Amino acid sequence: MDKPHVIxxxxxxxxxxxxxxxxxxxxxxxxxxxxxxVNGTSGRTHGLLHSGGRYAVKDHESAIECIDENIILRKIVxxxxxxxxxxxxxxxxxxxxxGEQFIEGCEACHIPIEELKPQExxxxxxxxxxxxxxxxxxxxxxxxxxxLALSFAASAKSNGAKYKLYTELKDFILDGLGNVxxxxxxxxxxxxxxxxxxxxxxxxxxxWAGQVAALAGADVPVKPTPGIMVAYxxxxxxxxxxRLCPPADGDIALPQRRMMVVGTxxxxxxxxxxxxxxxxxxxxxLERGAELIPNIRKAKMRGAYMATRPLIGAGTSGRxxxxxxxxxxxxxxxxxxxxxxITGGKAxxxxxxxxxxxxxVCQKLNVSAVCSTQEVPLLSYRQFYTLPN
Amino acid sequence: xxxxxxxxxxWTVTFRVFRQKGNAAGHYDTFKLEVNPxxxxxxxxxxxxAYHDRxxxxxxxxxxxxxxxxxxxxxxxxxxxxxxPIHTVxxxxxxxxxxxxxxxxxxxxxVVDMGSLYQRMEQVGHRPVLPLPEEPAGLPVRKNNGxxxxxxxxxxxxxxxxxxxxxxxxTPGYIGPAVLAGALQHGIKAAPALLAxxxxxxxxxxxxxxxxxxxxxxxxxxxGTKIMQLRKQVVGERFANLFRSNR
Numbered sequence: 079m080d081k082p083h084v085i086x087x088x089x090x091x092x093x094x095x096x097x098x099x100x101x102x103x104x105x106x107x108x109x110x111x112x113x114x115x116v117n118g119t120s121g122r123t124h125g126l127l128h129s130g131g132r133y134a135v136k137d138h139e140s141a142i143e144c145i146d147e148n149i150i151l152r153k154i155v156x157x158x159x160x161x162x163x164x165x166x167x168x169x170x171x172x173x174x175x176x177g178e179q180f181i182e183g184c185e186a187c188h189i190p191i192e193e194l195k196p197q198e199x200x201x202x203x204x205x206x207x208x209x210x211x212x213x214x215x216x217x218x219x220x221x222x223x224x225x226l227a228l229s230f231a232a233s234a235k236s237n238g239a240k241y242k243l244y245t246e247l248k249d250f251i252l253d254g255l256g257n258v259x260x261x262x263x264x265x266x267x268x269x270x271x272x273x274x275x276x277x278x279x280x281x282x283x284x285x286w287a288g289q290v291a292a293l294a295g296a297d298v299p300v301k302p303t304p305g306i307m308v309a310y311x312x313x314x315x316x317x318x319x320x321r322l323c324p325p326a327d328g329d330i331a332l333p334q335r336r337m338m339v340v341g342t343x344x345x346x347x348x349x350x351x352x353x354x355x356x357x358x359x360x361x362x363x364l365e366r367g368a369e370l371i372p373n374i375r376k377a378k379m380r381g382a383y384m385a386t387r388p389l390i391g392a393g394t395s396g397r398x399x400x401x402x403x404x405x406x407x408x409x410x411x412x413x414x415x416x417x418x419x420i421t422g423g424k425a426x427x428x429x430x431x432x433x434x435x436x437x438x439v440c441q442k443l444n445v446s447a448v449c450s451t452q453e454v455p456l457l458s459y460r461q462f463y464t465l466p467n
Numbered sequence: 468x469x470x471x472x473x474x475x476x477x478w479t480v481t482f483r484v485f486r487q488k489g490n491a492a493g494h495y496d497t498f499k500l501e502v503n504p505x506x507x508x509x510x511x512x513x514x515x516x517a518y519h520d521r522x523x524x525x526x527x528x529x530x531x532x533x534x535x536x537x538x539x540x541x542x543x544x545x546x547x548x549x550x551x552p553i554h555t556v557x558x559x560x561x562x563x564x565x566x567x568x569x570x571x572x573x574x575x576x577x578v579v580d581m582g583s584l585y586q587r588m589e590q591v592g593h594r595p596v597l598p599l600p601e602e603p604a605g606l607p608v609r610k611n612n613g614x615x616x617x618x619x620x621x622x623x624x625x626x627x628x629x630x631x632x633x634x635x636x637x638t639p640g641y642i643g644p645a646v647l648a649g650a651l652q653h654g655i656k657a658a659p660a661l662l663a664x665x666x667x668x669x670x671x672x673x674x675x676x677x678x679x680x681x682x683x684x685x686x687x688x689x690x691g692t693k694i695m696q697l698r699k700q701v702v703g704e705r706f707a708n709l710f711r712s713n714r
Contacts, residue, residue: 116528121527224534244574266575267575267578307530309532339531381550382531383529463585
């Protein structure tokens with residue numbers, strides 16, 4: 079019997095992870111992406127390999143996902159990661175009070191932390207705010223966003239997955255009952271439209287998942303929530319420096335190559351294809367970043383950009399929405415067979431999102447193959463470009 | 468944006484953008500945009516796609532110079548467009564031309580196929596992460612809980628140096644600046660195959676020392692300087708091998 083064919087819409091973190099998992103499980107996989115790899119939200123992440131500390135107080139599910147996946151990614155894709163750890167630093171009495179909850183939360187989520195005295199923290203990271211009151215080490219890391227995605231995609235390709243970049247979804251192909259049986263796409267490199275048929279379509283379009291699901295007559299409660307990131311052209315530390323406080327604007331400064339990146343903010347938008355950077359948010363990042371690392375004020379700004387998180391939920395606002403992900407079977411939600419939507423989540427949990435989506439696809443197509451992505455080392459990111467498609 | 472201008476001073480800039488679809492001949496399309504001069508070139512290109520022409524193909528990912536995806540030629544000069552403020556390449560009321568990188572096949576519009584670069588970087592074993600202090604040199608290494616610190620190495624494999632190189636333009640076989648710098652980083656000692664690759668007609672000796680690569684590099688690699696260092700090492704290895712074979 080022919081292998082089942084799964085079409086994945088989107089080559090962001092979720093799409094590449096789903097493609098790798100399904101290809102390993104023996105599926106025929108075609109990924110359709112309107113631009114290049116990770117041109118949307120994923121590429122524009124600040125690149126924090128989360129320890130889970132940021133979510134340990136209010137969102138245990140996300141925190142546990144983060145620490146578990148953090149450990150797996152360090153093992154399977156070390157070629158894109160700076161595994162240097164992180165600090166949470168407290169600067170005010172309020173931060174100290176939050177620290178008590180932070181210790182409890184990290185313990186509950188099995189995130190290993192160590193309390194440091196201010197002078198110990200300053201010995202490790204001399205450029206952090208010298209007025210800190212307390213610090214905790216966490217197993218954070220940083221990663222190169224494009225190369226992380228390319229490593230998954232290269233591994234998928236090595237197992238036969240096909241990548242159709244610059245190929246835009248125009249519409250779903252439906253059978254007479256409204257079930258999805260394929261996609262109509264436009265190859266943007268030659269302006270030619272064509273059809274691809276499959277046994278299942280996975281909508282892995284993140285913040286755009288609602289727009290894409292609507293083409294099939296379904297909806298997804300995704301709330302696109304952008305945040306700003308500002309890069310400065312000097313590197314002041316080896317670790318990710320987090321503010322010991324509830325998730326807030328500008329609560330992290332992290333190193334990348336010879337840069338620092340400060341992030342982020344949180345608000346909601348309607349138009350996703352272009353989200354402008356605003357000067358007040360740039361100023362806010364400088365102000366907040368300088369509270370963590372005062373020397374950031376002396377560095378030259380190198381870049382500023384917006385990334386739109388795909389938060390899940392209706393009726394609540396940005397910061398209070400859990401950062402976990404969700405897989406929707408359109409058969410259950412809208413009685414449409416052949417379409418699965420995965421959205422939400424965060425970069426650090428991409429592999430797990432791939433696993434859960436592939437589990438659902440297997441269940442729906444009666445395939446018994448199990449996930450092995452937690453064990454399989456990923457290929458070099460460069461092989462995405464050198465392997466035949 | 469670098470904040471030297473204020474939002475209220477918007478400029479009108481005409482972007483003249485290279486277009487090519489399928490096997491059709493290339494041409495230019497123009498798009499007149501209102502821009503904040505402190506925005507980056509990639510912001511203008513992305514807005515052309517979002518609001519003017521949905522068929523425009525271009526590559527971009529991180530928007531802060533860590534990924535190397537958005538290299539283009541702006542007014543004929545290689546730029547990482549995500550960190551190139553518009554006011555550095557445009558005038559209010561003027562025309563700014565945007566082309567794909569040279570010395571790679573064009574896929575469509577502003578997208579090129581850099582497979583040859585990645586294949587060669589793989590071949591020379593350029594290491595994407597390094598323990599400090601090998602790179603950058605001279606920084607004190609502090610203790611990371613008893614372990615070394617690891618850093619993503621400087622080269623983001625963006626292809627700008629290959630596009631800027633006058634030798635690569637005339638000699639496609641030349642393995643190119645980023646790749647030679649990658650070979651130096653990997654180390655040619657105790658790697659006979661790598662030594663043979665760089666000590667060849669299309670290796671270090673093909674370079675004309677124009678240093679256009681170093682000028683174009685957005686990521687502190689200074690490939691031109693690295694090629695000169697590699698030449699010295701290659702000569703050193705030749706002498707060492709001569710000495711070894713005479714013993």
